[in-house]
Amino acid sequence: PLLTDVRLPNGVKPLHYNVTLAPYIYGTNVSEFYFTGSMQVRLSINESTSNIKLHSDRIPLTAADIRVFDSKSNKNYTITRCMYDEERQWYSIDLSEPLTANSTDVVIGIARFKAPLQSDLRGLYVSSYIENGTTKYLATSQLQPTDARKTFPCFDEPAFKATFDISIVRKKSFKSISNMPSKRVTKVSSSDWFKEMSDSDQVEKEDFETTPIMSTYILAFIVSQFEYIEDTDAQLRKYRTWMRPELLSLSEFSLVAQKNFTQFYEAYFGVPFPLKKMDQAAVPDFNAGAMENWGLIIYRESLLAFDSRKDRSSVYQRIGSVMSHEFAHMWFGNLVTPEWWDDLWLNEGFASFVENIGLNNLRPDWNMDSQFVATKQMAALEVDSMGSSHPIYVEVHNPNQISEIFDTITYRKGATVLRMLHGFVGDEVFRKGVGNYLRQNSYGNTFHTALYDSLTRQYSESTNKSLDVGSVMDRWIKQMGYPVLNCSVSTAARRLTLTQNHFLSDPSQVPSYPSDYNYMWIIPVTMGTKQNLSSGTPEDVSGFVNWMNEKEQSFELDNSADDWYLLNLRSSGFYRVNYDLDNWKRLIDQLISNNTVFSPQDRARLLDDSFALASAGYLDYSIPLNMTRYLKSETHYVPWSSALSKIGYLHSMLHRQSPEYGSLSAYMRDLLEGAFNDVGLDNKDTDTHLTKLKREIIVWSACLYRLPSCKNAAKEKFRGFVGLNDIAFIHPEIRRRVFCEGVSTLLLNEWDDFFDFTKTVSHPGTQNDMFRGLACSNDPLILNRYLEFAMNESKVRKQDMAYVFASVAANPKGLEIVWNYLRTNWNTKYAELVEFKERHRGNFGSASRAMDQTLEKVRVNIDWMKTKLPRVRTWLIENGQAI
Known part of the structure; x- marks a missing residue:
């Protein structure tokens, strides 16, 4: 069983660190790479104690390496015992006499430590890339959630905030960056730090300015031969984007966007950005998508480098979304930090919601709120319908448990519930309440209740009404799952009765977490009818909110008996709706006759709900399948995205049953033909961003369901690409499908040539599309070969291995290979x-x-x-x- 008593005692806390790191990344033998360092930390002794616990992992120390002393008197404290607890990842240091309470002069010093420089993408680690046939190495970092302790001994919990003076020792020909601007660079003796070097080697130590008070997990360090582009704003803050030289030309969007996001969030929250500079860096090997280190955000290359000629619009949007997300963290997470990881959702859920607001400011034509249903909400509803889900707020202790909650519930459900909160309090209350919360808690740590309290006060001040935000939100945060509202209508009285039940994709499942609220929610039900929605669903639905506090509750309907009603307007709430059968049919009729009465979010929600309800046995499958008929007149990306996702589940289930699969494919060919003819394979000058997103999913699906015009056109494109050997011949939106169709017919030697060509492609997005295409072979021998390549780091990067396996598994022929003939057993x-x-x-x-x-x-x-x-x-x- 996992240990739970792994928290540091509160009697000793850090005030200020001096940390020097010297990564050795020179030469060609990666197994000999290492880093050395030194560390001093001044302490605040909150209560008298003769024991200090200090996190460290993979850094060997003995009592002789550690000095505890008083910085004023220079008195040394004798260490009587120094024991390492491997499971808790800390050194327990016993002293011969107790430290005096309220002292701020005690210092722990470690003159020198040394550890191997690993390539496991955790802590301070080594990465590499090829430049002109030569392998170049760099040292970079990823410390969240608990890997600062792998880099230097420290108090590695988010509430143990301190200031930091960081120094980095490196060769003069390399560059170093950290959270703060450079303060000075001095020449040092190379042999003092790197035993392999002589004093003739030019080695420098770069000192960085003192950080604000911050947590260890948002520290960052890079030593590389990267280059950068930069800009400055009116406040004379410097913005830089760092990449390997070959990719630097793809950094323009990131530079423009980071300046925009910084200024937007300053204005939106009403809280200035506290740092003098902002760096972004794209590293070749990175496990996360990006990491919000304060003043130095680190990304994987494919999420920062953008080429308008080679990248899909969905990649453009993904890069923008990730950047907006990370910049939101500069305030929400970095400036104000949760006390402990069980409130991780405050960081990640908030940034996942607000990223859309920031990106919508940069690109209003992308219509990010309508896309929220497809990009965040649908996935959260699917995962949270499982009995094995978990509450957004869940107690965690051990590092393994902490890593486990960096998941869809924390990010996407957290974002969806906060979007619902934003909807029922309104934008003004939300923005001002959050701004007050940030100002009151700057440089500190909080619990989620502090945010609730700030919003409750602001709601009262702005509306002269009372609303206990905490009592509403606790039911969404502290119990897993969400409700389905079952509807029944009293025709004579025109009363709508709603009954809430915990929705489970398998109703026989027992929830993995008990609920203090008996799986009952306080629900902001938004409701409209054919009469009051005749001009379409309004942008602001806060005026349509009816609060549901009971298991069963009735509401008055203001429409005639033969007209439809609609709940969850603009998909603003985190719940599903199961209408009475007559209303389902009326909604379908409305979709077929004129679907634009409903917003794109409404249309996507009707599709998503009906398929999910049918899959769980709440509704006959004829309802969602009949609803898909209206798609022949659907022109918006978001409902198509919802529909193709849900029908994709049928596809994944039916391809094992060839007769049904063939019939479904025939139906889908008929459904998709008009949409495919509309978007085609070629971009047009008049295409909007949403049109390009739609082209990507329509072309993929039309070829997937074997629409002849799609498959023939895609194969023709692939032949043209092979003949010209020019990737630009294929528009980015259709590239994945074209590669897939083309690769499906290649022989082994041709497939090998295509794989080798993939290795020469430097553009990350194109390379990812080629990786996906390589998995589309119909030859089991080739698919086995591809899986072997994925296990070989000289063939496929470690960070891409899972992507290759998932791509092969997505191929019906590859599924057998990846999962031992699961389809038949x-x-x-x-x-x-x-x-x-x-x-x-x-x-x-x-x-x-x-x-x-x-x-x-x-x-x-x-x-x-x-x-x-x-x-x-x-x-x-x-x-x-x-x-």
Whole structure:
């Protein structure tokens, strides 16, 4: 079992660190790379104690390496024992006499420490890239959540904030960057730091300015031969983007955007950005998408380098979203930080919601709020419908548990619930309340209750009404899942009765967490009718809110008995709605006759809800399948994204049952033909951003369901690309599908040539598309070969291995190879999974919940094949598709 008593005692806290790091990344033998360092930390002794606990991981120390002394008197404290606790990852240092309470003069000093420079993408680690045939090495860092302790001994918890003086020792020909601006660069003796070097080698120590009070996990360091572009704003703050020289020409958007985001969030929150400079850097090997280190945000290359000629619009948007997310963290997470990781959602959920507001300011034509349904909400609803889900706020202790909650619930459900909060309090209350929260808690640590209190006060001040934000939000934050509202209408009285139930994709599942609220929610139900929505759904739905506080509650309807009603306007709430059957049919009729009465969010929500309800057994499959007929007149990206995602589940289930799959494909070809003819394979000068996003998913799906005009056009494009050997011949939006169609017919030697060509492509987005395309082969031998390549770091980067496996598994022929013929042995393989989990219980670490969710998905899929497939088959037959 995982230890839970791993928190540092509060009696000793850090005030200020002096840290020097010297990574050795010179030469060609990576196994010999290492880093050395020194550290001093001045302490605040809050209560008298003769014991100090200090985090350290993978850095060997003895009592002789550690000095504890009084900085005023220079008195040394004798260390009687220094014990390392491997599970808790700390040194426990016993002193011969107690430290005096309220002292701020005690210092821990470590004159020199040394550790191997690993390549596991954690702590301070080594990365590399090829430049003109030569391998170039760099040292970079990723310290969140608990890996600062892998870089230097420290008090590695978010509430143990301090100031830092960072110094980096490096060769003169390299550059170093950290959180703060450079203060000075001095020449030092190379042999003092690197035993392999002589004093003739030119080595420098770069000192950086003192940081603000901050947590250890947002420190950052890079030593590299990167280059940068820069800009300055009216406050004389410097903005820089760093990349390897070959990619630097792709950094223009990032420079413009980071300046925009900084200035926007300053104005939106009403809180100035406190640093003098802002750096962004793209590193070749990076496990996360990006990391919000204060003053030095680090990204993987594909999420910062943007080429308007080679990157898809979805990549453009993804880069913008990630950047906006990280800049929101400069305030929410860095300036004000949760006390502990169980409030991680305050960091990540908030940034995931506000990123849309920031990006919408930069690119209002992208319509980010309508896209929120597709990019965040749908995934959160799907994952949170599982019995193995977890509350947004969940107690965590061990580092394995902390890593486990960096997931869809924390990010996407957190964002969706905050969007719902923003909707029912209104933008003014939200913005001012958050600004007050940030100002009152700057450079400190908080619990989520502080945010609730600030919003409650602001709501009262702005509206002269009372609303206890905490009592509403606790039910969404502290219990897993969400409600489905079952509707019934009293025709005579025109009363709508709503009953809330915990929605589970498998209603027989028992939730993995008990609820103090008995799985009841306080729900801001937004409601409209054919009469009051005749001009469309309004942008601001706060005036349509009806509070539901009970298990069952009735509301008055202001429409006639034959007209439809609609709940969850603009998909503003985190719940599903199961209408009475007559209303479902009226909504479908409205979609078919004129779908623009509903907002794109409404149309996407109706599709998503109806398919999810049918899959869980709440609704007959004829409802969502009949609803898809209206798509022939749908022109907006967001509803198409919702529909193709839900139909994609049927596709993934039915490709094992060829008759039904063939029938579904025939139906989809008919549904998609008009949309495909509309978007085509070629970009037009008049295309909007949303049109390009739609082209990407329509072309992918039309070819997936074997629409002849799509497949023929895609293969023709691939032949043109091969003939010209020019990637620019294929527009970015269709590149993945064109590569997929082209690769599907390649012989082994041709596939090898294409793989080798992929290795020569420096542009990250193009390379990712080629990786995906390589998995589309129809030859099992080639797919096996690709998986072998993925396990070989000289062929495929470690960070891309999972992507290759997922891409092969997405190929029906590859699924057998990746998962041992699971398609023909559902029950046997499920039993093997259960046995495997039980045999290795306690050894899964941060993968434990993922394992539970995998088992649950398999179980739900087995049940779907037994109970839902017959109804889908019947609908296909009834609608003219041969089985």
